[in-house]
Amino acid sequence: MMGFILADLRRFKGGALAVVVLIALSVALSVAVTLQERAVRLGSARAAEKFDLVVGAAGSETQLALSAVFLQPSPLPLMSGAVLEKLARDPRVSFAAPVGFGDSADGRPVVGTTTALVAALSPTLAEGAVFARLGEAVIGADVPMRLGAKIKPMHGAADSGGHTHVELAYTVRGRMAPTGTAWDRAILVPIRAVWQLHGMGAEAEHAHDHGDEAPDGAAAEDHDHAVHVEADAALDEHFDAETPGIPAVLVKPKTMGDAYRLRQEYRGETTLAVFPAEVLTRLYATLGDARSLLLAIAIATQAIVVAAILLVTIMHVGARRRQIGALRAFGAPRRAVFAIVWGELFLLLLAGFALGLAIGYGAARAISAALASTTAVHMPVEFARADLSLAMWFAALAVLVSIVPALSALRLSPAAALRA
Amino acid sequence: MLALDIAGLEMRFPGLDTPVLSIDKLHLAAGGGLAITGASGSGKSTLVNVVTGLERATQGSVSWGETEITRLPTGRRDAFRAAHIGLVMQDFHLFPGLSAYENVVLPVRLARRLKPAERERALHLLEITGIARPGQPIETLSRGEMQRVAVARALLSKPGVIVADEPTASLDRRIGGEVADLIVRLARAEGATLLVVTHDPALVERIGRHIVLDGGRIVEDAGKAEAA
Structure with missing residues (x-):
């Protein structure tokens, strides 16, 4: 099963790579926004705490x-x-x-x-x-x-x-x-x-x-x-x-x-x-608004990317009707066909997510380093527990999104698919 | 080996007044052979789809041995086909990126774990179909070799029936002849009932019994006596 999925992804490596990069960039945007906002907030709070x-x-x-x-x-x-x-x-x-x-x-x-x-x-x-x-x-x-x-x-x-x-x-x-x-x-x-x-x-x-x-x-x-x-x-x-x-x-x-x-x-x-800390808190409120805005934009980008990916995969399933029909005709059970289509997309989403996490973390580190070199305020880039639930949401969404084309593959009649 | 029985079969497609296939009665003895010819649109492919359970019949029954596949739900029909019917198609339907051997065992592997005996049989089948290197990527094979791999795949699960849909139509004459010979020979050796849709007169002749379809009906049934 895995071998077939990997062989299949190798065949479409250009498209698969494009999907992974697309997801990675949109995830990186949210990750960088979240991490950077936290870094600036923590960093400046720590910088202010010495001055009562x-x-x-x-x-x-x-x-x-x-x-x-x-x-x-x-x-x-x-x-x-x-x-x-x-x-x-x-x-x-x-x-x-x-x-x-x-x-x-x-x-x-x-x-x-x-x-x-x-x-x-x-x-x-x-x-x-x-x-x-x-x-x-x-x-x-x-x-x-x-x-x-x-x-x-x-x-x-x-x-x-x-x-x-x-x-x-x-x-x-x-x-x-x-x-x-x-x-x-x-x-x-x-x-x-x-x-x-x-x-x-x-x-x-x-x-x-x-x-x-x-x-x-x-x-x-x-x-x-x-x-x-x-x-x-x-x-x-x-x-x-x-x-x-x-x-x-x-x-x-x-x-x-x-x-x-x-x-x-x-x-x-x-x-x-x-109290500098109090003044900064007020500034963070503004910063927090900016973060919410950026995050909303990042999430909207992700929605667009997910929609684009859905479109691509549904078209991909359409283009692969013959392959799917043949798999069914030669005796692959429906669950196997479902698992293949679902697994391929889920793998791509997961890879994109992992890559995006790395890119976003790297970007936040780079921005923090640049800020630190001009202001000397150390801005700690770190993940928090709250990020875990965001990741869970993404995973759940990835599972759901990848189910759609898999279901559409199931609905294909093998005979009709072979004629295509 | 399984006998085929068709009774009162009718296939209609939405929007068409006349049935695309209408077969009152057809019996094919277990281990027998049947060639199906007819102009395009005569219902050959529909017949293949119904007897292999790829398509659900509008009316009537199709039975292989004791199993009336027209009564089975989709999942069990798929399972029946996987276990008892070996398919060979005009366009091979092999999967690029996999080797010849991997293509032969793919349907079984997608359904369950491959048994060691099946592994042996797959290699043996590739040998007798004349594929020298089982590990060779499928896309580097010639068309004739591809169809041989498809034949090996069809035979892996020791099916009681082999259904071939225009197996030689996309090959040149000489290679087509070799593949036709291979199919007929192996079906006999394995004791499988053979059902072939073809335009190839040489192949029709080798099979013996021959029906001609026109407008979804059997207009000619030749050589029944010898085959039966």
Whole structure:
């Protein structure tokens, strides 16, 4: 039986291959959509879970969350440095770390922050040590630099017409362990270095003599080129009311209740507090809609493919009437004829399904790898239990679909079939 | 070997007023031979289809030995044909992609497990029908060889009856003669009743009894005495 089916498929290998490829591609589409959506969702949820609460200047919640979690470059409005000071002293906060965006080096974001955030992201460093002077940096796991390398920060990004800061070159002192987040691509430097580079050292006047610029948003854009940064100056991570403006503060509250209370308190006219995970959940809802749409399209494609295959096989059965008639005439029982026609089509569907699964998985892996290389957010491509029921549905459908031509083969009268 | 008895047989097709086949009575002794001739459309193929159970009779009865096949349901008719009737057709109906040997045993294999004795018999039949290499792919054989393989296939299950529908019509004269000889010789050797539809006068002559069909009726029945 199997030998006959295989011999038969060999005879029609062109058509059989076309059917397998058609099914494989349509299955691959659904598989890739399902897996990729899950990968993006899981990946970004994992990337966000390190950041409980983000406080920034009043503006777009989404922008604030995306900037803090994915380090997406965007001009965030600055908020008063006094907020940082207040948060840092709040007993409900286990740590509050300022983040200063805006600079980049080789397309990687240079983020000004404090050692507390480095410790939170990577409790033990992969190598080296945390920055201890203004001119030192800690790099993310994916940054291809060696310890001791010099980093010349660039204001803005090279592709948007930025210019290099010539006043300071950071020295890489340490590398963080992989976190699976966008911060793996980042270069972390002391926040005060960023302020000074941008001439925002309002309180830095006791160290240097040019603290006359107001710590507002405009200052960050057209800063004084004559600034001087003392690379060997020691860190000062105590913030007071004189602290310059900052785009965002990452806050680790002590308890869940504290988190909600803090969010409530910092939602005001001048500040905004968000749970990045919550913002992302809202984005996923949109993503989920997109997934539903794509999946609906993929399933519709499959329906069309299945209909086309039905047409092809029914025509195929028509073209094989003589063969089927002959099988019956020479004594093959009807169940054998049924099994042959059914088995051939079922085999093709199964092969197409398996191939489609492999292609879809491969495509999702490739897309995830591409995304990870640009965002550094690790996106896990994995199958879930729910996929099993989808596979079951496909198998059941394949059984049913392949029965149709088999039944039509049964209805043929052998005498009529032989005359054809 | 099985005797054929036909009584009051009538075949009608929808939309046609007159029956395409109408045979009051026909008896063929077990082990006998019968050649059927007639112009195309005279009902020869319909007769073959009814006696082999490929088609259901509109009316009347067809019996092989004790079995009235016109009363059997489709599945049992198929089973009866598989067990007792060896078919040889004008177009061979062999299956490309399989070897000569695989073609001979295919009908049995599709129904059940092949017995070792059947395997032996298949190889033996291929030998006596003159197929030197049983493993040769069927599509590489000559037409004459293909029909020999078809004859071997027809004989595998030691059928009591051999029905051949224009077995030589698609072969050239010399090869056709050889195949005709093979069929008649093997049917006798196996003791099978032989029923042949043919245009070939030489084959008709070798069989002995000969009926002529016209408009679905037997208009001539020659050589009955010798055959009986």
